[in-house]
Amino acid sequence: MSNYFNTLPLREKLNQLGVCDFMDSSEFLDGVSALKGKKLVIVGCGAQGLNQGLNLRDSGLDVSYTLRKEAIEGKRDSWKNATENNFKVGTYEELIPTADVVINLTPDKQHTAVVNAIMPLMKDGATLLYSHGFNIVEEGMQIRKDLTVIMVAPKCPGSEVRAEYVRGFGVPTLIAVHPENDPQGKGLAQAKAYAVGTGGHRAGVLKSSFVAEVKSDLMGEQTILCGLLQTGSILSFDKMVEKGIDAGYASKLVQYGVEVITEALKHGGVSGMFDRLSNIAKVEAFKISEELKDIMRPLFQKHQDDIMSGEFSRIMMEDWANGDKNLLGWRAETGETAFEKTPAGDVKIGEQEYFDNYLLMVAFVRAGVELAFETMVQAGIKPESAYYESLHETPLIANTIARKKLFEMNRVISDTAEYGCYLFDQACKPLLGDFMKKVNTDLVGKNFNEGKDGSVDNRELVAINETLRTHEVEIVGTKLRKAMTAMKSIKTA
Numbered sequence: 001m002s003n004y005f006n007t008l009p010l011r012e013k014l015n016q017l018g019v020c021d022f023m024d025s026s027e028f029l030d031g032v033s034a035l036k037g038k039k040l041v042i043v044g045c046g047a048q049g050l051n052q053g054l055n056l057r058d059s060g061l062d063v064s065y066t067l068r069k070e071a072i073e074g075k076r077d078s079w080k081n082a083t084e085n086n087f088k089v090g091t092y093e094e095l096i097p098t099a100d101v102v103i104n105l106t107p108d109k110q111h112t113a114v115v116n117a118i119m120p121l122m123k124d125g126a127t128l129l130y131s132h133g134f135n136i137v138e139e140g141m142q143i144r145k146d147l148t149v150i151m152v153a154p155k156c157p158g159s160e161v162r163a164e165y166v167r168g169f170g171v172p173t174l175i176a177v178h179p180e181n182d183p184q185g186k187g188l189a190q191a192k193a194y195a196v197g198t199g200g201h202r203a204g205v206l207k208s209s210f211v212a213e214v215k216s217d218l219m220g221e222q223t224i225l226c227g228l229l230q231t232g233s234i235l236s237f238d239k240m241v242e243k244g245i246d247a248g249y250a251s252k253l254v255q256y257g258v259e260v261i262t263e264a265l266k267h268g269g270v271s272g273m274f275d276r277l278s279n280i281a282k283v284e285a286f287k288i289s290e291e292l293k294d295i296m297r298p299l300f301q302k303h304q305d306d307i308m309s310g311e312f313s314r315i316m317m318e319d320w321a322n323g324d325k326n327l328l329g330w331r332a333e334t335g336e337t338a339f340e341k342t343p344a345g346d347v348k349i350g351e352q353e354y355f356d357n358y359l360l361m362v363a364f365v366r367a368g369v370e371l372a373f374e375t376m377v378q379a380g381i382k383p384e385s386a387y388y389e390s391l392h393e394t395p396l397i398a399n400t401i402a403r404k405k406l407f408e409m410n411r412v413i414s415d416t417a418e419y420g421c422y423l424f425d426q427a428c429k430p431l432l433g434d435f436m437k438k439v440n441t442d443l444v445g446k447n448f449n450e451g452k453d454g455s456v457d458n459r460e461l462v463a464i465n466e467t468l469r470t471h472e473v474e475i476v477g478t479k480l481r482k483a484m485t486a487m488k489s490i491k492t493a
């Protein structure tokens with residue numbers, strides 16, 4: 001097998017990268033009917049497996065889980081996840097031959113082995129569904145020609161796929177039909193029905209391609225969504241402690257601050273987040289985010305270039321072959337950071353205080369969202385896809401950090417995302433060394449407005465507002481958020 005994307009001529013590469021049609025809600029009036037009465041069998045019951053299954057069942061669909069024998073015999077977590085939620089569980093041999101749709105929600109690194117094990121058991125004309133394009137695009141997996149191959153990819157960590165559904169909302173979702181596998185022409189109808197089943201249609205669905213999804217998903221998770229939130233959290237905490245801020249306060253500000261700050265981003269975009277700052281704080285946060293963009297731009301571009309060329313996948317698959325040596329080493333290193341080891345203090349922090357005392361994170365988020373969006377669009381990803389993958393998913397990742405710090409984020413996201421997150425973090429921390437030397441507690445830990453008279457130059461403020469509001473991520477975000485009529489607010493502890 002070889003990288004499918006690299007076998008395409010440039011014209012077809014650009015064509016598949018550019019597939020991105022925002023689907024009007026009227027396209028989902030058939031609801032789940034295309035899958036009603038069908039047997040949906042999910043392989044794996046982890047972050048996506050469990051949470052998608054819970055949503056699908058609540059949407060009236062017939063869901064069961066097939067797990068590898070050692071998971072059943074060893075009563076592993078995946079077996080506990082499925083049985084404790086009263087799902088039917090069986091072996092591949094027991095459940096796959098009667099399945100109408102087999103949903104592969106195992107780790108990307110296992111996909112080739114898993115698909116080779118389940119494909120011979122799949123009945124003629126069945127459907128194989130992925131939630132990420134890696135196996136098809138980066139590994140070039142070939143699927144039996146009588147099978148339909150589709151993708152329904154939530155732009156969200158598994159835990160929040162369920163949390164948003166329970167709130168009566170959903171998460172933005174990319175759907176696609178693999179052009180090499182749609183023999184009965186039923187792929188799109190099934191993908192749409194599955195997206196309704198997970199609740200994705202309430203947040204927004206893009207008709208995408210396996211190529212567009214994988215090349216944008218890898219970029220979002222490595223940079224703004226996981227990598228930069230990890231780097232920014234660790235550097236912010238270390239700076240506060242270095243400057244004598246109480247470690248418990250610093251830990252709470254960082255752990256919950258990213259959720260409070262990005263909740264404003266979710267509802268009002270970058271400009272909405274900046275509007276939560278005083279005028280003098282907005283001017284300062286703008287200035288340092290401009291500097292952060294200049295420092296990090298080459299790193300964001302390198303990540304996108306390596307994703308496009310297949311170099312990222314090559315080095316990650318090398319680590320797979322090497323027993324996940326880097327992944328496990330970086331995971332252990334992250335767990336040993338002072339931020340991860342310092343519990344949030346029992347101290348009251350008001351909602352506005354998270355903005356006034358944490359300008360640095362506001363600046364990190366603006367720089368990361370805009371850089372990730374700009375870099376994806378320059379590489380051929382359409383703005384709607386880039387928006388979901390950069391701005392909208394950031395608060396959903398932040399929800400996991402608020403729950404149990406970086407440990408929870410790295411536990412819930414895929415192993416592919418976790419590897420990419422660490423890869424970015426390892427490069428970004430030293431890149432920001434000189435910048436962080438100049439950072440003081442006015443930007444992180446203390447109220448920026450304290451002792452200042454609050455006056456600003458009107459023309460400068462008008463220019464900053466104009467720059468924030470006219471960025472393409474704000475233009476497309478305003479349009480996409482209009483469709484998110486069921487979006488709910490989250491109150492932080």
Ligand SMILES: NC(=O)C1=CN([C@@H]2O[C@H](COP(=O)(O)OP(=O)(O)OC[C@H]3O[C@@H](n4cnc5c(N)ncnc54)[C@H](OP(=O)(O)O)[C@@H]3O)[C@@H](O)[C@H]2O)C=CC1
Pocket residue numbers: 043044045046047048049067068071076077078079104105106107108110113114131132153154155156157158159412413414415416
């Ligand atoms: N995590 C996320 O939020 C997102 C993930 N995705 C995609 O969803 C897919 C699943 O990812 P995710 O939910 O994170 O995976 P998890 O690591 O959370 O869960 C993987 C599941 O697969 C099982 N599994 C592991 N190894 C094997 C194997 N060799 N054979 C059979 N089953 C195995 C595990 O159970 P056990 O070890 O007990 O057998 C577990 O139930 C991936 O393609 C990922 O890219 C897409 C969007 C977001």
Ligand SMILES: CC(=O)[C@](C)(O)C(=O)O
Pocket residue numbers: 154155156157158217221225226412413414416417
């Ligand atoms: C949660 C999600 O969308 C990620 C980051 O792409 C993943 O976990 O792979």
Ligand SMILES: [Mg+2]
Pocket residue numbers: 154155156217220221
């Ligand atoms: Mg993703």
Ligand SMILES: [Mg+2]
Pocket residue numbers: 132217218221414416417
């Ligand atoms: Mg991913």
